[in-house]
Amino acid sequence: MIYLSRRIGFSSAHRYYQKKFSEDENKKIFGRCYTEHGHGHNYILEITLGGEPDPDTGMVINLTDVDHVLKAVTDPLDHQHLNFDIPYFKEVVPTTENLARYCYDGVKKLLTTKVKLVRVRLFENPELWSDYYG
Amino acid sequence: MIYLSRRIGFSSAHRYYQKKFSEDENKKIFGRCYTEHGHGHNYILEITLGGEPDPDTGMVINLTDVDHVLKAVTDPLDHQHLNFDIPYFKEVVPTTENLARYCYDGVKKLLTTKVKLVRVRLFENPELWSDYYG
Amino acid sequence: MIYLSRRIGFSSAHRYYQKKFSEDENKKIFGRCYTEHGHGHNYILEITLGGEPDPDTGMVINLTDVDHVLKAVTDPLDHQHLNFDIPYFKEVVPTTENLARYCYDGVKKLLTTKVKLVRVRLFENPELWSDYYG
Amino acid sequence: MIYLSRRIGFSSAHRYYQKKFSEDENKKIFGRCYTEHGHGHNYILEITLGGEPDPDTGMVINLTDVDHVLKAVTDPLDHQHLNFDIPYFKEVVPTTENLARYCYDGVKKLLTTKVKLVRVRLFENPELWSDYYG
């Protein structure tokens, strides 16, 4: 098996806020990430796909297909405010961990070929990222 | 003269919106940057200072002082939504260009030593940045 | 005046070869860059534009226009062999220096706005680049 | 067990072309990667070796030995056109996947110590890479 990985960037705003919590709890738990209007990041999404390269093309999967999937997953997030514009994150706190899982689910649904989705990695910045293997 | 440069990061949300413009004009001019709730970036602020190194310390300026200034300028921006939380950007569109100038003015005011502020560079992402020399 | 800079990547093959020179001279002067079929790079083109931000839009130039120009200049180079596919480089050695100047001329011709083209920077790799100011 | 990883760069040209396919098939499957003379990249090869550090030297393997192996594998590829200059790639399409496997085999043959070759990672550019574990 050979693994192919690809990265794509997108820019979004978010805030950490849990409506179950009091304002004090939100502040204490989420610190600076709990501000009313949010802040944002240049996110980077990385996916790793595994498979046997086709003996004729030498490819695990055609990169054009990978890029279509990545675009389809990140376009609705790009230049949006996750808490306001993405229904899923109206209920769920858009942490790096939850966003990685959300992207994994999006990629998984769109990958129709026989390739295996091994890992989704989501960078909030170069010093912080989250991995999900399904 | 020798130049010393230093970088610091901060994360903010913003949107491009000019109230003078109609909704259609805003959309046409600002494209994806014009969304209601905004999006965000990992900004990087770089400043370049010029001076003659002190013959004893070998320093143009003590790095501790540089970092105090950079912190004082970026802390009010970090984890905030520029359009909502920074009074200046309620009227002015928070483009990379305008944010660079805003940071230049902030740094300039706080630099009390004899060192010269040569340039402020502001990265919105590694592929886009703006420079201001005063 | 405020400066806006933007980068874009492209991948090309090239070789260093001067037909005026003997084979020995080519080898001696160009070393490993003189191989029959060439090698290649992930080039990065950076342009710096200067102007006064429009008071309403806050922009020196609309980024969409910048990207159109950059695409128009790099698309014909991308995934090509400079020596074979770009007429200019059939006569001229595609060094980093010459490629920077070639890109400068291409950008210059296409920039129809009142913005000033200050500098073109071309990276052959992160350790080697060339600047041209016109 | 402790793992030591090391990276080295090299620059090569390549094209995607399968002689079994018609010209139309080649174009359809390989897109921009199918051009007559090829294009190129700044490749980066990364290897990960596992072992127990020697209690006296504190090393899994002497870095000098690692670098000899990496040089021996990448020197014949560096500043070459993979399709023309590397016999293996006259028959096999030099995709990222196939090149990763080719490098793995080269490193494996030369590693004579008791250290374990865990993974070879090959970057075509910072946004695309392939992993092979043998």
Next chain:
Amino acid sequence: MIYLSRRIGFSSAHRYYQKKFSEDENKKIFGRCYTEHGHGHNYILEITLGGEPDPDTGMVINLTDVDHVLKAVTDPLDHQHLNFDIPYFKEVVPTTENLARYCYDGVKKLLTTKVKLVRVRLFENPELWSDYYG
């Protein structure tokens, strides 16, 4: 399970020296790393933690806690000479491998939550690093 990774930098000096070895052996085995007063690096420590995100906070672990642990481990190393200032490295050669293990042990001791320490990665520079999984 979801994984969260975080990086932090620190700057230290070190030298490779084993007192059991003769001077000639030290020179032969450690090469340039064996100089009397040592040299140094901008190290980067990366830790990967695994766990189930809390359904309310969306976090595997609060980043504030991660940063406290990383600070507690790297502060005693930062701006120090490992061989002279860190008792452990008076006896043990401060190779990348041994320093990775040392940091793993430090992080492990301080992590009191139910999160799992999966991996510690230590970069000596961007081309050389070591991983330890415990």
Next chain:
Amino acid sequence: MIYLSRRIGFSSAHRYYQKKFSEDENKKIFGRCYTEHGHGHNYILEITLGGEPDPDTGMVINLTDVDHVLKAVTDPLDHQHLNFDIPYFKEVVPTTENLARYCYDGVKKLLTTKVKLVRVRLFENPELWSDYYG
């Protein structure tokens, strides 16, 4: 005129210490940089050379010559402790500023061609660097 820039890395230890100052002054002024045995960095030296490309070779200067000069300047610094091993820094504090100037002088002396040394840039780390133009 076209400018060519090249970077090279080296690793050294240093400490900030001025013998004219009392221990308290040293501590107050130099903070963490004043430790007895020093710490270290992965330095990066960048030089920018200006000239007219030769019409036949397309080069401002042959890169082989640039690399010889850079090696000649950085080899004596690499894997050394600046304060102990470099006579100049026994008297002069090895700040980023002073090290940039020291490298400028070294490069200047060795550049025998008609090319112009425009700037030397020295990075102590990616967030701090110094420029000298002579």
